[in-house]
Amino acid sequence: MSEQIMWLGATSEPSLVQTVDHVALLPAYLAAGTAVLVLLVDLLLARPVATVATAATGAVATTLGAAAVGSGAERRTFCVGADCSYVFGGRAALVAALVALLVLGVLALSGPMLRAGNTPVGEFCFLLTCSMTGGVVLAAAGDLITLIVAVEVLTLPLYVLVGLRRGSLASAEAAVTFFVVSVVATTLTLLGAALLYAATGGLHLERLGALLADEALPDLPLTTVAVTLVVAGLAFKVAAVPFHAWAPATYDGAPLPVAAYLSTASKLGGVIALLAVVREALPPEVTGPVLAVVAALTMTVGNLVALRQRRTVRLLAWSSVAQAGYILAPLGALALVTEADARTAGYAAALAYAVFFVLLELAAFAGVVALRPAGADGGHLDELRGAARRHPWVGAGLAFALIGLAGLPPGLAGLFAKVTVVRSLVDGGAGWLALVVAINAVIGLAYYLRFAALLYAPAGGVAAGPAVRPARAVVVALTVATVVALAVGFAPQVVLDLAGS
Amino acid sequence: MSATTLGAALPVVPLLAGLTGLLLPPSSSGATTGRTARRVAVALGVAGAAGALALAVALLVTLDDPAEASTTWIDLGGLTVTLGVRLDGAAALVAVAVTTVALAVQVYSIGYLRQGPPDEPDHRYPPYAAQISLFTAAMLLVVVSGDLILLLVGWEVMGICSYLLIAHDRRLPEAPAAAMKAFLVTRVGDVGFLLGIALLGVSAGSFRITDVLAHDHGTATLTTACLLLLAGVAGKSAQFPLHTWLPDAMAGPTPISALIHAATMVAAGVYAVTRLWPLFEATPTVLAVLGVMASVTLLLGALAATAQDDIKRVLAWSTVSQIGYMTGALAVGAPTAALFHLLTHAAFKALLFLAAGAVIHAVGTSLMSRMGGLRHSMPVTFWCTVIGLGALVGVPPLSGFWSKEGVLAATEDALLGHGPAPAWVGWLVLVSGLLGVAVTAWYATRLLLRTFFGVNRLPSARPHDPPATLRWPVLLLAVPAALLGLAGFAPWFTDRLLSSAPGELGVPGLLHVGPLMVLPLALLLVGVGLAWSRWQRDGSVDPATTLGPLRPVLARAFRLDDVQHTLVVRPTTALGRLARSADERVVDGAVTGTGRAARALGGGLGTLHRAALPRAAAGVLAGALLIGLAAALIGVTT
């Protein structure tokens, strides 16, 4: 204990004078800079187009920055001895770039909404880019505090974004729910972190891992509780059962692009955070069973409830709850695995699944946005009846994304995602969980198929919504997402390699 | 051409004729194409049968010693199936009989099927003629086949042709049902036939008859296999208890009854046993079963024939009974006697059917109660029928006399314990055979009297002898029906017939002249006399009235049809309905039930989530607390 206090006390060790590796921080700078620039542009120019363009450019720059930095060797900074608070490697680059790209995609999706004029463009873009900053930092977080702060940076702007639809009661209610639940979650995580610190005296993930691997420590019930609290708090962010109740209401109340952001970037953030603590810090003997149960519950409950949803976004929300279950599943098998290789494979599987998932999810939301009138919410499923007959290409894109989410060809990306998870589970000896995943895939197909078939059903009976021309930006986003999903469908090794690096 | 080539070509010729015939347009009412098609069909049918007859005769003439040729058809995991022929004198003789009757029937059909439904030409002559050709090919395949599987091919194709031809007549509402019954009853027997073949083939590693005969099967295997084969034989040859289809099959056109249900197909079972005789010879149990079956069938058929009013049904039951003689001969260990009776029976029964067809053609009904007095208006038909009936009851020197005599004489050897079968089987066959002679004589006399004597009971009809296409086949068949028995005195004929069973013991020749001849002749006279005396008393009364209360029972053949219906048909259909509802309710119900349960569960869970914010937050916190506790407990225990 004394050792840690010494460095906290910052009296003796020279390590306090740190050299900061600004190259490693470049993506974070770019993201944060974008946010500031957006604010300035909005204040100075007050032209929505310029604001959006700035945000988009910033997102692209962040992506490129992350890719450039990530292509080199791993960079560490803010180090105390061997423990670093900021580790930017290949995986971090992947996540950072992905978050930035998702922000870009969400910006494209919000085109019609922003043009409709109900939403303050400057605030929207600023908040979105702020959130992006959180995501970029999160990817590289090396200690619990950085991690939690980054997660909060990622989430905080969303409280506002969710409630951004003026004059919508649902929107406001969603925002409040989201806020309250999220705060509770953060509190839990913080409590857990504090307890962990109390038990071990460490906060850096790698150090915590080393300390907890030590035989003596985990025997304390306190440690277990602490670990559980951290995991549970982060489980809120990924909307895992039983911490998922906020998600459907929030998604449904939020504007469509924000819902898309919530279910992609925000969820990815949660997964990364969870992955980071589970991978580096927490003992698998504790987290494994907990996560296995949570994963099984999450996918089953999510899929079952999704079966009965009549509202488009609620269906997607519940389905994304279920998808979170698939993401968590490989982590659940870790308790049984002892070889380092297999563990790494498990983490990689979870991350890879997350990557495949956000791609397809973004495409699905893009499809819904494209088929709905500008600025409208998701509406009822019936309002999309026959939509693919009116807009064959957009409809095909949406159907492709849904089928991919169900994990079936021709959505090869989704198929490989499911294959990756099952493989890691079987490899990890958690055959029962693999079977749960398998059965859930069947339940999942039931509603994805209903949705996709509805798009092609004859429009008879229910009055079709007003024929809208899909906005060009949205279509571009849909196209890009679909093409990328197709590409990684044929070359999934790229994602697997990046996730495993 | 070598004998084996001839043998192989034998089924191929009618097969080609049949397949070509199937391609002709089946129907075109009244159009010239229809008439052309009919003419082509006639030509193909007759040419196919005539070609086959020529080949069969050539084979009979050239074949001196048994010959065999085969090539591997397919090898299924070490079980060899061959394509091959196995020829001997008996095969050649049977082939000649089959092709002769086939040719007669093809020619006869031209005239018989001129008229279809009221005043329009029969639309479906081409498929009809083609099916006869196919049938001929299949029967010839059975005759020459050197492999059990190949034999099965012919065996079943015959069955399906029989099915198609029975259902040919569109005017008869009962025809489709009769056709179906015929196929299904024989098919049930064929379950045994297939299993028997499978057992023999697996035991020998090959389905080639030579290999199967040469292999040393275990006694149990052999007995089981032969019993199973018997089931198939019973089905095809209409033996008790699988005989019920044959009388119904009379719904088919009369030439078909002559060809299939009298002369050839029904005899195939008997022929198949003679082909595999060494196997049966080694299994007394099977022969005993066969003997019981034969005796029951023989008497059952004869008795049922006494009370029928339909002339074709009389002949059908008579066929059942006569095949009982053949199987009886087999049971007492005399396959040559069986084959001899098979040949003579083919001749006289085909003759009888064709003559009956001429009568039906003339008076427009097949019920004897509406015939009578046709002797004067149809003299040719009358005399041919007399010859046929004479042969049937065994009036010397007509063919049937000699062959039936042969069967009865063969029992003698069995009685003395010379044959492979137990002595009691010999007694059984002998007694029932003798009784059968009397009953046969009785019903044959009745048939003759009711049809050709007395007064015409249908005055509106103007019967006359049939046209040439019908008359010539009848006349030609009358020759062998009368004389074929005497061929038994010709050594080349006997040699050929005996060549099929070289190892047969105790039967030095085909014909037996001795004191035992007197007994059947006496019984014959008794039968004829009884019927004649009844008719003498009152010519307008059916002699069947003497049967008294037995008459309805005999007319329905001891109600075995009803038994079959109650014991087999109804339970099966009930089982089908049960299986269907179980499959829909239970098996499929479980599947749809799972789906519905999942939906209901989803709905329930969805309702749970519709909670207001405070409760939701509280719930979530409680959940977190619980998980924390659980983890703490895990932490403590581990």
Add this chain to the structure above:
Amino acid sequence: MSTGEFLLVAVLALPALGALAVAAIPRDRVARSVGVLAAALTLVAAVALVADREQGWTAYAATTPAVRPWHSIDLPWVPGLDLRFHLGVDGISWPLVVLTALLTLLCCAYSLWRVPGGGAGRALVALLLVVEVGILGTFLALDLVLFFLFFEVVLLPMYAIIIGWGGDGADPAAPDARRRAGRKFALYTLFGSVLLLVGVYVVVSAAGTADIVALTGGGDLSRATQLAAFTLLALAFAVKSPLWPLHSWLPDAHTQAPTVGSVLLAGVLLKMGTYGLIRVAVGVAPEGARWAAPVLGVLAVAAILVGSLVCLAQTELKRLIAYSSVGHMGFVLLGIATLTATGIQAALIGNVAHGIITGLLFFLAGAIKDRTHTGALSELSGLRETAPRLSGLLAFAAVASLGLPGLAGFWGEAFAVVAAVNAGGALWTTLAVLAAFGGALTAAYLLRLLRRVTHGQPTPTVAALRPGLAGAELAAWAPLVLLALAVGLAPTLVLGVAEAPVEALLGVVAR
């Protein structure tokens, strides 16, 4: 690239590219013609696979693998998932490949002439071609994961065909019925294939490779692994085949699907299950196969009997034919379950024969339903009076289906029984007897079908029929009729190439 490799790729690429082209060409008729062309070229490539194949089976020795493809192509694809693009063809798969290509061609050609109501013809043809890719891929795959991948490809296009073009437009309840049928098909068969996925990785993670060639014979898999793997794989294939009592998706799907859909479903889709059972389940987990063989055999015979009995009580034409598939596939599965060379060869030829005959039956049933707009047996009688050719063909198909010796259906069914007799023992003998009785029941329901449909007085619906057949119909049916005859008379067409690979397979399985 050698010719063989080129052909292998072409067999998959041609229909795939064809599907894309059909989807891209806006003019319906032109697009459909292109589809037919693609299907025809695929058939040519599939048939050509038999040419210049590697011989030398006689030199089989213990060291050579039990699967020796004539041609193969092996490229890495996703090493992280042990997935290689490994294709190969041998005597077990080649007949099925050709059958698939042929039936697809016939279906495409038929669609050139007639498109069922519900959607664009070119979309239907494109989907048919995608289905073909999936089926061919399944038969050609020599990598477990690739096998699974292709296994899944078939699912959704077939679903789309059922709900898009299925049912009968005249019936107001039709959309609902076909949606239900489609959903049941998709979900039930997906249930099977996810089990396949788990099973595949149980094998892969234990063996460290997904190469079927290396895995055949069980490799070094432990007994427990083999039992688990076989259970999962056999369940998966049992759903697809389908084996009673996992069959209940089939009657609905077959009944509701459009004619071409039913033909492909019954003709080749079911064969993916039986092929998988032979190649994957038995090949990879022989010990598991030996362990489960009695259960499989009992279920197969139950399928034969239940399928036939249900058919006896059926009142709808397509449903009856659909259920008949349950019975027929029961014979195929019985053959496999015996684990003897005779049985597996019987299963192979039974597969092909069922594809030909049931394909034909569904074509004919479709033609009847298209003309009369009803499938109720009670409303269809006297067909031979007004449509003699159609009824003649129906009779031929029914007779072939009941396993008449000399036609294709005979070999599979008779020799499944022979194989069961050959297997010996009380259980297998009983199964043989019951299966043989099933054969008699098969005859009973098919003759009942004929009696109801072709014989008797024409009903008003039937009386209104015109006797002629369209040229396209004859063109689509004639090959099947000829094949039913040809395979019946010369079973070597199918089994000649299969003999050696089956011997080799059993060499490692029946240890």
